[in-house]
Amino acid sequence: MSIDKHISVYLRVSSRSQDTATQRPDLERWLAAFGADTEHVWYEDRFTGRTMQRPAWSRLIAAVRAGEVQRVVVWRLDRLGRNAKGLTSLFDELPRLGVGLVSIKDGLDLETAAGRLMANVLASVAQYETEVRAERVLAGQERARRQGKTWGGSKPGRLLSLSRDQVDAIIRLHGEGEPKAKIARATGVSRPTVYRILEQHG
Numbered sequence: 001m002s003i004d005k006h007i008s009v010y011l012r013v014s015s016r017s018q019d020t021a022t023q024r025p026d027l028e029r030w031l032a033a034f035g036a037d038t039e040h041v042w043y044e045d046r047f048t049g050r051t052m053q054r055p056a057w058s059r060l061i062a063a064v065r066a067g068e069v070q071r072v073v074v075w076r077l078d079r080l081g082r083n084a085k086g087l088t089s090l091f092d093e094l095p096r097l098g099v100g101l102v103s104i105k106d107g108l109d110l111e112t113a114a115g116r117l118m119a120n121v122l123a124s125v126a127q128y129e130t131e132v133r134a135e136r137v138l139a140g141q142e143r144a145r146r147q148g149k150t151w152g153g154s155k156p157g158r159l160l161s162l163s164r165d166q167v168d169a170i171i172r173l174h175g176e177g178e179p180k181a182k183i184a185r186a187t188g189v190s191r192p193t194v195y196r197i198l199e200q201h202g
Contacts, residue, residue: 014049030104031073051086
């Protein structure tokens with residue numbers, strides 16, 4: 001029996017303080033123009049793009065692998081993630097499964113060699129930008145330390161704005177045996193925060 005395939009629309013922002021309002025209008029216009037006759041399902045994450053292990057994305061890729069998805073649509077490629085290795089693997093997998101990918105702002109088509117080349121270039125750029133930002137933050141903190149500045153009086157690892165998804169990811173990655181430093185990088189928190197979460201959850 002054939003499965004009625006849908007269009008998966010994916011939105012992502014990096015934190016709970018952000019919203020997807022800037023992404024939705026373009027996605028809705030695209031659906032009205034090119035996907036009006038096809039069922040579409042929206043997936044939304046508020047999670048760092050440095051890891052592909054995100055709640056909504058995990059549901060979407062499971063639907064892809066189950067043969068339920070005709071096409072994945074995103075506002076811009078970096079909404080899929082900022083992990084070059086994960087994105088490159090995805091760009092290989094989608095065409096193999098017969099699933100298209102549309103990036104509205106980037107004008108990408110994975111069905112062409114030029115589109116696949118551009119997708120991989122943009123994936124590398126997205127990861128590079130993330131690493132440069134992280135280096136700038138660390139450099140700024142080091143300058144502040146040399147100038148004798150400190151960061152408030154909160155206890156290291158205090159949960160200031162951690163989402164439920166981040167907590168779940170920390171626990172899951174720890175259970176999978178990942179090093180705490182890697183967990184911190186993947187979930188966008190400090191190592192003391194990772195330790196505190198794991199202490200609180202046994």
